[in-house]
Amino acid sequence: MTTKKLHILLIEDNPGDVRLIQEMLGKVKKEYSLEHAGTLAEGLDKLSKGLFDVTLLDMNLPDSSGIDSIPEIKKISPKIPIVMLTGFDDEETAVAALHLGVQDYLIKDRIDRTLLLRSLRYSIERKRTLDALVESEEKYKSLVDNALTGVYKTNLDGDILFANHALTEMLEYESPEELMSLRAFSLYRTPEERNNLIGTLQKTGKVTNYEMEAVTKTGKPKNLLLSLTLIGDVISGMIIDITDRKRMEETIKHQAFHDILTGLPNRLLFLDHLVLALKQASRDHHMVAVMYLDLDNFKEINDSLGHASGDELLTAVAQRLKTCLRDSDTIARLGGDEYCILLSKTDSEDDITVIAKKTILAFRQPFVIDDHTIHTSTSIGISLYPSDGNDPEALIKNADMAMYNAKKRGKNNCQFYNPAMNTRALERMKLTNSMRRGIKSGELVLHYQPQVSLDTGKVRYAEALVRWQNPETGMLAPMQFIPLAEESGLISEIDEWVLRTACAQNREWQKAGYSEICVMVNLSPRHFQRPDFMETVSDILEETGLPSQSLGIEITERTVMKDIELTIPSLTKLSKTGVRFCIDDFGVGYSSLNYLKKLPVQMLKIDKSFILGLSSDPDYKTITNAIINLAHSLKLKVVAEGVENEDQLAFLQILRCDEAQGFHFSRPVPADEFVRFLQ
Incomplete structure (x- = not known):
């Protein structure tokens, strides 16, 4: 069986980097073909004329820089996988590029042939998988549309002229006749919302995929998807109940950025918040603090009472920690019995110390889990921006090191990071x-x-x-x-x-x-x-x-x-x-x-x-x-x-x-x- 050769477009202005990529792919010519463009404009032209399986895109081109090239490529070839090439290890840019649809992100001085080939294969396969999922989801949506569609007609004055049984059941009325006895205004959140839709219909003749919130006869909130057509003075509408879909979307979104056990933000969301806090701090010239918390003697508690009780304790700790913080602060569970707190705007170390001590005091009250009274405490490490680091990972790492120093000093206390701390490294x-x-x-x-x-x-x-x-x-x-x-x-x-x-x-x-x-x-x-x-x-x-x-x-x-x-x-x-x-x-x-x-x-x-x-x-x-x-x-x-x-x-x-x-x-x-x- 002959394997299809993959066609790669390399958009790169540096001749040395071009030669390096060519050499890496030279040994696998039977599997890959490489075409080169020295500018974004040339690359866009080639994309518009040729069929490529993947694009290798340099971050800094003569006619484009940073992640600005990505949307331009997406306009010409929306489905092509993109692998970014950069000379800098910039986590923030990498995250931004991935959000724009880039499949992978490679640092030039760390690339070898194995890594490059793996990245190309991964990017192509991942894009194909995502496209297949989108196609599958569209087919599924079509089935749901046909099965759960409510149909109705109204005139411009708001009289409901027709309603089918699907819509009647959707809105929890006894019969279509009962629903038709209402005015159409009552189906909308406000009269203004319906008036705006009427205005759009009178201009364009139709409205498609309009999402709205409604309340059923029994008072239940519903998320509905409307498609409306105006013919003469009669509005024909189709309504789909997307309440479950919206709830599932929110659940999936929440689980991607939150810890399943405690409901707190996870490491990914914490990093996002920290990146934003550091940007604002750099602009406004104020401090940011990262507090790294670890429960003392959690292993013994977990081993003696079992994992279920241990998990309940972790959840109870999360709830109690929330009471110690300001609305502007962020608390996350990083894993195990470790939590991280972001104090996004602080004026002095004294203010931070007050919050840390308040947190420690919160553990004086024992926790009651499954009829067991559990006494535990916490050790806290603190790092500060800008004195202890300028990037999220450095601040978290240094706060972690300070936390281990707090453990060493007898637990149940807080310690600020200082450069002399290498205790944990030596212990490891x-x-x-x-x-x-x-x-x-x-x-x-x-x-x-x-x-x-x-x-x-x-x-x-x-x-x-x-x-x-x-x-x-x-x-x-x-x-x-x-x-x-x-x-x-x-x-x-x-x-x-x-x-x-x-x-x-x-x-x-x-x-x-x-x-x-x-x-x-x-x-x-x-x-x-x-x-x-x-x-x-x-x-x-x-x-x-x-x-x-x-x-x-x-x-x-x-x-x-x-x-x-x-x-x-x-x-x-x-x-x-x-x-x-x-x-x-x-x-x-x-x-x-x-x-x-x-x-x-x-x-x-x-x-x-x-x-x-x-x-x-x-x-x-x-x-x-x-x-x-x-x-x-x-x-x-x-x-x-x-x-x-x-x-x-x-x-x-x-x-x-x-x-x-x-x-x-x-x-x-x-x-x-x-x-x-x-x-």
Whole structure:
């Protein structure tokens, strides 16, 4: 099968950069052809005449600069993917470019051939996917338009001459006759709104896709979409109820910029607010403060009361923190038990100290969660603009460093950043060295959590979860050292140790007569990118004597989609040997259903955030039901993670979920304790 050659337009005035791009693509001439334009005008001319698959666009051209080139290209070729090229690492410009429809953003002195080719493929595929989604959405809208359309006629005086049953039901009236007894004015928010529409109709003869708000007979607010036509003195109208669509749009928009658990702004929205605050501060010459908060001893609370109570505490903390702030301030949850507060306009450090101390005092009142009285406190780090940094990331990083200094000083206090603070960097270096020694000296241990069949109650799967028995700090959970292991490169050694140890343990269980157990292991995304990934797994299976069908590997949606073209063949080859695969944390990533059908997976694990919300949010029940039905339609087993109580279990059984795991059954336990689940 011949692959279609991709045609690239490079708009770049620097001959050196042009030669560099040509050299990078020179080795793949069979796959790509490159055409060059030295100015925006020349590029626009070529776009208007030729068919290109993607455009590489320089940020600074002789006849255009910055992001001004993007709208011009969109006018000529609205659907072409654009990859920006720039010599500067400017996060604000990058965000602006992405908002204008750019698919990717590359810094010239950091480009290599692999990065360039990946960016080109990603940009083209992402644009095609977005176009397909738009087309699909338009088809869906057409179906809804035909099914839920209200029709009516009025005269210019406002008498309703006709109304169909769909409109009657939409506005919650008993019959068309009852609706026709009203004046058309009553359907609008104000008489002025209808008068303005009448004026437009008399000028143009029609109004299309006009969104308005109305109130039903029972007082419910409705979002309606109107299309009106004026013939003579009769207005014919079609009305679509878009209330659910508007609500969904608002929900999606809200979730993109807010933390699902607490409802607070997330990191992305916080950064947007911080960028705006810094612009205003630069113009008006005032200070901006970033406060980085971390709950003290949250891990102990979470471990003792369970994740559900821990999440309730995080939500309660968010509500209490709001009471400490001014209307102009922004509070966000960055993840875990970390929050960030933006004081967008401050006059002095004394004012900031007052707010910080008020925040600390707010924690003196204990929290009551599930009949438990919880005492906690917070440590706060503070950085200031312009003295501690001129960009958002620097201010957040320095406030984070100051927060760790507050922890070191006994917790439950606030500290301002100063340049001498390098404590955290030194501690991370120390922890990295300690981890390196710990891997070699056998300080890593595996605990196992049972995965229970909801039909039989039997355990046939055990998830292996790594812990670090650090001699200095005690037992550490993965979240306390795995991120650092990924940063330092030690994750590959840990992955291989986990895989070998889990396989060896399962072989021991099988020798003891428990032949049906399958051990599930989590591997880092980096492990799947290793060229020897399949060879490593095969060697360990042979070394330990474990049958391949007794090993399962859990992969996240993000890992799968990161390089889908490489992932599918690699997983398929390993799957043919008998190794099982499971999509972990399903529902919080961005899997394509098209690719999901192609992946050699046998199970999906529903993310625990959906299970947690089953008892409180109907949307989570709907989503969970949809995931289970989707998986079953693809002949996949479904596993629910994070089952904490009997109510969640009962609901999952009603939905015919296949397997479940969580604290309701057991915490992760050492191998010798896990045997009781096999008996």
